[in-house]
Amino acid sequence: MSWIVSLPCTRDEAEALSGEIPELDALAAPPVVVTREIDEEAGTWQLDAYVDDKPGADLLALLKSLVPSATGVAPQVEALPEADWVTLSQQGLEPVRAGRFFVHTSSYADAVPAGTTPFLIDASQAFGTGGHDTTAGCLAMLDRLAATGASPRNIADIGTGTGLLAFAALSLWPRARAIASDIDPASISVTRENAAINGVALGRSGGQLALAVAPGTDHPAIRHRAPYDLVVANILAGPLITLAPDIAAATAPGGHAILAGLIARQMEPVFAAYRAQGFRLAARGGSAEWPCLLLTKRRRYGYRRKERAFHRANPADATFGSW
Structure with missing residues (x-):
């Protein structure tokens, strides 16, 4: 069983976490961290960390240290059913139109606009789906x-x-x-x-x-x-x-x-x-x-x-x- 830890964050914090995170990379089993915008008008963002085992107090404290704006907020910890948690972290990706290209997941295979060059890139264990x-x-x-x-x-x-x-x-x-x-x-x-x-x-x-x-x-x-x-x-x-x-x-x-x-x-x-x-x-x-x-x-x-x-x-x- 895998787990997800969620914390609110700011846009600046989300962007800072888009690259390498040395504090997590040093761990024997680093979580996969994904940040996403929850409400564009309100400017609210969220950090989601996916881990294989139930997170302990040390990991929760480390994740909280990455988003100072969440000081005083208790992390939401939820068990996930058996699944590929990297894929789960990327589910729901919207199609991307960039120039002549239309990049989509299987969920949008029937929504390819005419005249575009489509690529089907499903969520996977590698980055580069087109959504960033x-x-x-x-x-x-x-x-x-x-x-x-x-x-x-x-x-x-x-x-x-x-x-x-x-x-x-x-x-x-x-x-x-x-x-x-x-x-x-x-x-x-x-x-x-x-x-x-x-x-x-x-x-x-x-x-x-x-x-x-x-x-x-x-x-x-x-x-x-x-x-x-x-x-x-x-x-x-x-x-x-x-x-x-x-x-x-x-x-x-x-x-x-x-x-x-x-x-x-x-x-x-x-x-x-x-x-x-x-x-x-x-x-x-x-x-x-x-x-x-x-x-x-x-x-x-x-x-x-x-x-x-x-x-x-x-x-x-x-x-x-x-x-």
């Missing part, structure tokens, strides 16, 4: 890039989660070669399942998606395929900054990088890390709180040795494969 602003922002940015006439032939999705962004890129550029990676083997398993559901061919040739379990660009297949015309990295600000030299080395001159997973106040330090690697800002999308950056790597003229990506990030310093 960062994922929706990346989908819209991919659509925007295609509208400019860009035609990347070699694509990498770093921290793929469910595979959604790689699927979307291949739908826009069906002759391209693409590779999707994630540090979490479960994410790659989910991506493989989602590829079968959505008719995405897996393989190493044009129009096919290769898969790799890897932190950042640290995989022989990723390095061998470099440089890329398009790199997508929807992870977190810290990993994005750490990986800037590697993503730059993996991106072809004139190529593009789509970066997301950062909040508004992190945009400047993230962009500064890539500007130092020869990128310029081509467009900004996403939402006010969750920006999505489209960067272009400046072309260099004259003789220069061929670049390869060399991984500099320590897998321990960041969580990849987030929203």
Whole structure:
């Protein structure tokens, strides 16, 4: 039997909990934490933590410390029937329309609008269903890039989660070669399942998606395929900054990088890390709180040795494969 612990929180607290939570990650069996808006007009939010065993006083106190606004409020603790609690945490996701894309769960399979490119991504043990602003922002940015006439032939999705962004890129550029990676083997398993559901061919040739379990660009297949015309990295600000030299080395001159997973106040330090690697800002999308950056790597003229990506990030310093 699994359990859910619920506490009220503010929007700022919810956004702060959207990335890594070191206090929970240090636990032997960390809970899955989900925040959601309860009432848009009232501005009320809620934290839900899913755990396998009945939570003790120490865990309840730790969860309360994450949401100071709930001081004095008793956590609601409820036993759940036997089920996949990660799936339960994502049930009820509304469809997302971003550019030409329509991302939905099985519950909305009969509600696909005409003229859209649909993807069925059910709740799973990996993130990236399209329901978060960062994922929706990346989908819209991919659509925007295609509208400019860009035609990347070699694509990498770093921290793929469910595979959604790689699927979307291949739908826009069906002759391209693409590779999707994630540090979490479960994410790659989910991506493989989602590829079968959505008719995405897996393989190493044009129009096919290769898969790799890897932190950042640290995989022989990723390095061998470099440089890329398009790199997508929807992870977190810290990993994005750490990986800037590697993503730059993996991106072809004139190529593009789509970066997301950062909040508004992190945009400047993230962009500064890539500007130092020869990128310029081509467009900004996403939402006010969750920006999505489209960067272009400046072309260099004259003789220069061929670049390869060399991984500099320590897998321990960041969580990849987030929203």
